Amino acid sequence: MKYHRSLSLILATLIAAFSFAGAMPVHAGESGLPYATYNYDFREYIRFTPAAYIPDGIIRGERFTYGGESIGRFVTPQDISRSPFGDLYIADTGNNRIIVLDNTLENCINIIDSFVNEGVVDTFRQPHGVCVSQRGWIYIADSGNNRIVVLDQDGDLVKIVANPRSESLDENFVFIPLKVTVDYADRIYCTAQFMLEGLMVFDDSGEFSSFFGTINVTITTWEMFWVRISTREARQNQRLFIPTEFTGIDIDPGGFVYASNIDNTGEQGVRRLNPRGEDVMKKGENGNVGGDLWTLGLGELAGPSQFTDVVYRVNGIYSALDRRRGRIFTYDHEGNILYIFGGLGTQEGTFNLPVSIEYMNDKLMVLDAARAEIVTFRTTEYGRLINEAVSLRFDGNEAQAVSLWERVIELNEHNELANTGLGKAYLTAGDNEMAAKYLKLGMNREYYSIAFRRYRNEILREHANTGLTVAATLVVAFLVYKRIRKKRKAKDDDDGGFSVE
């Protein structure tokens, strides 16, 4: 029976390995969802889990009216952004306007399609990104007009950021801002098209100040070797070693910038940049925040995940959106994957061309540019428990998370975070045996080692009396036996046993 089970396990992993992209619908069918929810375990095998998020309706432009008129459908929208006041801003790129939905997502409360610039009515052209600062100013990446427009709460122009000039910029550099975000000090961070040096930062007066979070190109020794030995002609035909572009940005309350980028090695698709522009991302057990760990296979679904946007949620949790396979990866502040779900397709809950992700009212929202709609997801019990438990740990209240983790294990006993969480709680409580058990299930060697040592010493201390008594008795018995034997032998020899020559 055991053999049988391990065989089927191996078979299952093999099947998953060879057709991981195709294997999803099989599992998806069981839950009635168009996608599977899974996670990677310690050994980087795929573990299917209960759904963490389920589809919660689709938001289309046709649904809304503004000023008594229907606002019509969105056309290739490129960005959604939650304002600090709870509204949702949509960059309706193809319609050259910004749409504002209220907190319930039921009503359209504003449409920004023009503003007064030096006494003349000015409009947008292909606005790709939108963002609202803490003081309520609206920052719009007006890509077609090569500028970032800053409006105040009432829609009046504050400033226009355009035509950045600097020594580090090319003479004929054309500024095409795409995604934009702003920190508490009104510094603007933006991604720009063809800009490989990193994020562009503008100070509060709108002056270009510096590049930010530049991704260094890493060249392996092997590649270096080939470049070294190839001729000039050959070198010209080789691919260039250029850094990757940032694709999406978000900012956390502490002023750390979360930026997604496309990493062809699949190791790090999200960066957490401190105010100096250095990456301070924690990458978890397997040193990876690059999305899927299994990226083998053939076809357009194979290859490392391509993160197109990232959203900082709460308590160190962030979600990244993969456009290659339409999946959403959620990590905690330590870089552990919490759950992975989503997929490409035509059903509700899947995407065609996902471009932007946002988190609001405990719901995840994904903007699909091709279908011009926002797909929303709400948490299940499983997802909610994990979110809450991880939040408690982020705040340092690990002991309070015990009941949550226990329920998570009831729903999914393979959840290593839950097992580790329980193990650590038991360790703090002093129950070393249970701690060792759960930490082993959670595959946390470091803490298991500690728990095991304490448990072992406990046993040793408990049985020290018995053990020492037994040992002493044995030693005495051995000595006595030896003496008796010696005596008997001497007696035998006297009686004439084997004679010595």
Next chain:
Amino acid sequence: MSKTSRFKTFRTMIGRFKKEEEYGKNLTPIDSDYYASSAFGAFRAAFKDKWSYMWYTVSHPMDGYYWIRHRSRGSVPLAIFMVVLFSFSFTANRLLASFVVNELDPRSVDSYYELLAVLFFFVLLCTSNWSVTCLMSGEGRFKDIIIAIGYATLPITIVLNVATVVSQVVADNEVALYFMLLVLGISYGAIMMLIGIMQVHNYTLGKTLITLFLTVLALLIIIFLIVLLFNMLSMVYHFFRSIYTELLFRT
């Protein structure tokens, strides 16, 4: 027959060899009268002798290997058995060493394939060493090389098993103890193998090291030839097979 007289017989038996004192000290010689009463008794006597001599070799490699070459005191079946035992101990260590020191996926461990791999590597090593030392005036026969390498796995086997047991109780910062055990055992095995090859071929240490380097080269060449051979064979096979299918379709 008394103990002393047995020892005397034994001494006269090897009396003309220089190293007799050390050699004779710890060994019980064969008492043919006593043991040879049945076939099984003879076998047991031979086995007992070889077995105790193997332990003697482990504790006195210089001396032990010398007499393995010059007095045939070693046993090829025992050496192969030791290699098999080593393979199983290796697998057991990978499978059973505690979680504190071992993060291997148990699903990736397969004793059958590991046994095959170890035996294959063993044969390969012996063959390549033999083919090199043949040309470099080594005195060892093939069976001596097998014994030299086979016996040298014994300390590693012991240490692997001890370490597996020790791993069950170590934790935290005592893990270093486990790895120290392994390193000690493996180094002792490596030194034994070095001495074995040196003594069996009657080489100096420098020459042994040179031949070992050449052995590695020979090993690679043999692997290359094997791959080449299999490639060629499959090509020949496919050639005839395509002729066969061609004929099948034409007629």
